[in-house]
Amino acid sequence: MVSPKIAVIGAGINGVSSALAIQEKIPNAEVTIISEKFSPNTTSDVAAGLIEPYLCDDDVNKIIRWTKATIHRIQEYMAEGNDGAEEMSGYWIQSVKEVPKWLEVMKNVNVLSEQEMKQIAKRPEHKFGVFYSTWYLEPTPYIKWETEKFLKNGGRIVQRKVENIRELDKDFDVIVNCSGLGSKKLVGDNGIYPTRGQIIKVSCPKVKHFFLDDQYYALLNDSTITLGGTKDQHQWDVTVNPKLAQKIFEGNCVNVPSLRSARILSHHVDLRPSRATVRLEIDSKLGKLVHNYGHGGSGITLHWGCALECAALVEQLVAKRAKL
Numbered sequence: 001m002v003s004p005k006i007a008v009i010g011a012g013i014n015g016v017s018s019a020l021a022i023q024e025k026i027p028n029a030e031v032t033i034i035s036e037k038f039s040p041n042t043t044s045d046v047a048a049g050l051i052e053p054y055l056c057d058d059d060v061n062k063i064i065r066w067t068k069a070t071i072h073r074i075q076e077y078m079a080e081g082n083d084g085a086e087e088m089s090g091y092w093i094q095s096v097k098e099v100p101k102w103l104e105v106m107k108n109v110n111v112l113s114e115q116e117m118k119q120i121a122k123r124p125e126h127k128f129g130v131f132y133s134t135w136y137l138e139p140t141p142y143i144k145w146e147t148e149k150f151l152k153n154g155g156r157i158v159q160r161k162v163e164n165i166r167e168l169d170k171d172f173d174v175i176v177n178c179s180g181l182g183s184k185k186l187v188g189d190n191g192i193y194p195t196r197g198q199i200i201k202v203s204c205p206k207v208k209h210f211f212l213d214d215q216y217y218a219l220l221n222d223s224t225i226t227l228g229g230t231k232d233q234h235q236w237d238v239t240v241n242p243k244l245a246q247k248i249f250e251g252n253c254v255n256v257p258s259l260r261s262a263r264i265l266s267h268h269v270d271l272r273p274s275r276a277t278v279r280l281e282i283d284s285k286l287g288k289l290v291h292n293y294g295h296g297g298s299g300i301t302l303h304w305g306c307a308l309e310c311a312a313l314v315e316q317l318v319a320k321r322a323k324l
């Protein structure tokens with residue numbers, strides 16, 4: 001049977017993961033990743049890698065399904081002894097009492113008692129909190145690991161910006177769009193917009209727990225801590241704002257006083273590809289096109305669940321074409 005030719009646009013975590021999942025689902029497929037930028041220069045590389053739904057208002061049952069698949073994937077990745085992924089525990093402190101349904105995917109979940117809140121709260125608005133364990137997945141080493149597997153499977157990589165999806169029609173049987181915020185222009189999706197996020201990477205080995213409240217976060221990675229966070233919708237400016245950096249640092253020091261002794265390593269800004277829902281579907285108008293973009297602040301968290309479902313949609317299209 002003739003091998004189906006699949007193009008995947010985008011080389012962030014969703015593009016590379018979808019390409020790999022397609023190879024694993026359709027072993028005789030010839031998969032090519034076509035992207036303007038590659039890791040470590042994608043939005044995915046800026047992510048702190050916390051596994052937790054954030055700035056993503058999709059159906060919570062879908063979010064839970066996708067997150068569970070990602071957690072299982074991370075455990076496989078960790079079992080190989082790879083760096084950049086580990087369980088981490090910490091505090092989720094909020095100003096309103098609300099226990100999100102997605103907490104069911106976390107481990108060691110403990111809603112803090114009034115007594116415990118008195119010890120943990122650092123601000124008057126810290127009214128409610130949960131202690132739990134989750135995972136982190138540092139995107140850059142993970143994308144490298146996935147890319148190596150993709151190439152070993154015979155995958156191809158092309159560096160270029162796709163101006164019009166139709167350019168790919170003649171050379172590919174199925175096209176997968178994982179262009180993130182690029183979808184605004186590439187497929188004319190006015191439902192996708194940037195949510196600007198600024199972070200600081202610091203070194204502070206004595207901090208052993210994450211701490212997240214309504215405004216700030218301190219998230220662990222192998223050897224750094226990522227301090228956030230801003231979430232400015234429809235802001236396209238990716239230059240580091242020093243005043244904001246100071247606010248992020250000071251705000252996190254109030255929550256985690258030990259951070260006062262942190263060594264600042266670097267500052268970063270990037271734009272979350274935000275949308276009312278993740279667009280994971282076969283494009284009804286363009287037939288041979290599958291979309292997998294718009295993951296907001298949760299692209300690392302949702303990636304493998306979305307990649308598996310994207311591959312299943314591609315398999316549907318390949319099967320349909322084989323019958324023609």
Ligand SMILES: Cc1cc2nc3c(=O)[nH]c(=O)nc-3n(C[C@H](O)[C@H](O)[C@H](O)COP(=O)(O)OP(=O)(O)OC[C@H]3O[C@@H](n4cnc5c(N)ncnc54)[C@H](O)[C@@H]3O)c2cc1C
Binds near residue numbers: 048163197
């Ligand atoms: C500061 C910050 C912190 C974050 N922290 C977390 C976190 O802790 N946990 C979490 O789950 N998520 C986090 N996120 C969100 C996460 O980073 C994104 O949801 C995720 O990276 C989206 O991945 P993607 O592959 O869809 O898009 P991207 O990483 O943006 O990749 C898009 C790719 O498409 C390519 N492309 C675009 N247009 C074209 C075109 N026309 N032609 C060719 N190629 C094109 C780009 O070059 C790029 O390779 C964070 C985001 C930010 C900004």
Ligand SMILES: CC(C)CC(=O)C(=O)O
Binds near residue numbers: 053054055298
């Ligand atoms: C998980 C969050 C605390 C971080 C994040 O996802 C973001 O800043 O987009």
